[in-house]
Amino acid sequence: DTAVSQTPKYLVTQMGNDKSIKCEQNLGHDTMYWYKQDSKKFLKIMFSYNNKELIINETVPNRFSPKSPDKAHLNLHINSLELGDSAVYFCASLAEGSYEQYFGPGTRLTVT
Amino acid sequence: RKEVEQDPGPFNVPEGATVAFNCTYSNSASQSFFWYRQDCRKEPKLLMSVYSSGNEDGRFTAQLNRASQYISLLIRDSKLSDSATYLCVVPFSGGYNKLIFGAGTRLAVHP
Numbered sequence: 308d309t310a311v312s313q314t315p316k317y318l319v320t321q322m323g324n325d326k327s328i329k330c331e332q333n334l335g336h337d338t339m340y341w342y343k344q345d346s347k348k349f350l351k352i353m354f355s356y357n358n359k360e361l362i363i364n365e366t367v368p369n370r371f372s373p374k375s376p377d378k379a380h381l382n383l384h385i386n387s388l389e390l391g392d393s394a395v396y397f398c399a400s401l402a403e404g405s406y407e408q409y410f411g412p413g414t415r416l417t418v419t
Numbered sequence: 420r421k422e423v424e425q426d427p428g429p430f431n432v433p434e435g436a437t438v439a440f441n442c443t444y445s446n447s448a449s450q451s452f453f454w455y456r457q458d459c460r461k462e463p464k465l466l467m468s469v470y471s472s473g474n475e476d477g478r479f480t481a482q483l484n485r486a487s488q489y490i491s492l493l494i495r496d497s498k499l500s501d502s503a504t505y506l507c508v509v510p511f512s513g514g515y516n517k518l519i520f521g522a523g524t525r526l527a528v529h530p
Contacts, residue, residue: 338516348504350463350520363517397462401516406451408518410462 310334311411313398319417320388327384328414330398338362338401339381340408341373345394356381388418421445423521425507431527436497440524442507443489452490453508454481457523463506467492497528 311332320326332339340363341353355363356375370386381398398411424443432438444452451470455463467474469490473482480493494501504523511517 347522349522350506352517355517357516406453406468406510406516406518407465408463410464412462413460 311398311400311409313396313411313414315414316412317415317417319419321419322388322390324388325384325386326388326416327382328396328398328416330381330383330411332379332398332400332409332411334400334402334409335379336400336402336409337378338403339375339378340399340401341381341383342397342399342410343394344397344413350397354381354383385416388416390418392416393418422519423507423509425505425521425524427522427524429525429527431529432497434497434499434528434530436528437493437495438497438526439491439493440505440507440526441489441491442521442524443487444507444509445488446509446512447485447488448512449509451510452481452483453518454490454492455506455508455520457504457506459503463520466505494526497526499528499530502526502528 314329338357340355344350353367354373359375372384375381395413397413399408401408454466456466457463467481469481478495482491504525506523507521509519
């Protein structure tokens with residue numbers, strides 16, 4: 308069984324388009340995250356939700372909007388895509404009282 | 420000083436070698452530390468946690484030096500399958516279950 312899943316795995320789109328990435332975890336965790344890993348492999352946190360409540364909102368352009376319909380799902384919508392948005396986006400989840408984050412397989416976004 | 424700093428490498432070592440990576444952190448109040456492993460084009464996965472002076476798990480040993488604010492990861496008897504990027508991770512001092520990831524050290528083990 309996949310613990311943290313993301314769709315799509317690959318996404319190629321043109322500048323200016325709007326796209327969404329979906330994440331689901333079946334671990335029963337309360338906290339979920341979105342990370343961006345750029346071409347230099349630096350993994351940076353973008354957002355975190357705890358039980359559908361936004362708790363971390365890093366300095367991210369407001370073109371990026373997370374949404375958590377329930378604690379098992381965290382989606383990321385990106386408006387007006389730019390070339391610099393090209394990266395791998397990882398979803399992760401965390402159990403209460405733990406620091407071990409479980410990552411999804413990543414979504415490789417390429418903006419042309 | 421960056422919150423978490425690592426030598427990006429790559430470290431190219433032959434099978435069977437012993438290799439060590441260091442990671443420095445800026446927050447002297449940090450109590451716990453982690454090493455994550457990331458294979459090429461895959462997601463990061465927890466390798467080891469370090470809560471006190473150190474931790475050992477088979478061929479892997481993580482050590483903590485609080486005075487100098489660095490943690491190290493030692494891999495003995497390197498295997499081809501150890502080739503990956505090793506990420507040093509420190510919890511954010513402000514809480515919120517936020518982790519600060521280092522940029523990673525790349526290890527390539529060759530025959």
